[in-house]
């Protein structure tokens with residue numbers, strides 16, 4: 001597996017015990033951060049399925065702080081919409097768009113209330 005060092009940007013061969021050949025960044029530590037981000041994301045998805053919007057939002061935000069992924073921003077957006085915090089939802093929507101425009105409908109004509117409800121239903125089923 002090849003990995004771009006998050007500190008200096010050099011591309012390295014990586015495994016759990018590898019360190020960046022340029023700056024010494026420990027990729028084992030990076031694995032732990034990525035695992036924690038995945039854990040918080042899974043907890044957020046579970047909370048969303050249980051309709052615990054605050055817990056879903058908290059988990060998605062914790063995951064986002066560790067790793068910026070569209071899936072974390074999408075969950076945070078859906079939780080914020082469900083709570084009714086439109087300002088927060090709008091800021092998460094911008095994060096979704098900045099990461100991956102293909103996976104999320106961000107054009108105003110697509111993002112109708114019905115569209116949002118369908119996104120939430122789809123998320124609850126997964």
Ligand SMILES: [Zn+2]
Pocket residue numbers: 005006007008009010020021022023024025
């Ligand atoms: Zn490096």
